[in-house]
Amino acid sequence: MYLLACEKTHEAIAIDPLDHALCLQAAKDKGWTIKTVANTHHHHDHIGGNGPVISATNAKLVAHVEAMDAIPNVDRGLNAGDELTCGELTLKIMDTPGHTMSHICLYYEGSDTEMPALFCGDTLFNAGVGRCDFGGEPSILHKTFEEQIFLLSDSVRIYPGHDYIENNLEFTLDREPDNQSAKKLRDKFKSGLDAESFISDIGLEREINVFFRLDEHQVRVGIADSLKIDVNSLDRQKTFICLRGLRDNW
């Protein structure tokens, strides 16, 4: 969960504030007023804190327009390209199905002093992607990545809905043992780098996230080997889907 505020007006957006007590306390400590609660998708571990945050702050609830049946009391349904504003802070809505069929990411384009950022829920994780077996579909998730996520600039920082980076790096290395960037980062965590405060960006993901590395020879040969299929049958989509399936059972 994340709390974002406009520096001028001190108005804030709470994204998936599951731990409502912590979220409300953080806003209080900072002197911020929560005006909006935004849900990336309808899973309970993302919407479960909505009620207490809204009753304490009177914030408006926003979510994907097609998630309005699954999430109680949404005030505004969001579509691709919509803008969510909070004081002088603007987030652009991306429609990113795959983990669930209605899922949004919230994109901040950056400023003179701040790099862009993506609040990506369970679509993209550090060194991984969301699973698709709770109402999603891997081929749709692949399409979301090809058409949107892979096109983001290297400088976009990512803020996912969960932190699985250490385990995900192990999966990348299981699939691509020669990946030096993944190895280096895994070793940093092993020698004490704090995973929770680590912030990845798209440039780093292109190196360490095996789901970004669909054309890599070692990745494809490994899949063919594990699944006893012809390596030549693997295109980018099939590679992505096979990786998702292997990760599910890893």
Ligand SMILES: [Zn+2]
């Ligand atoms: Zn989820």
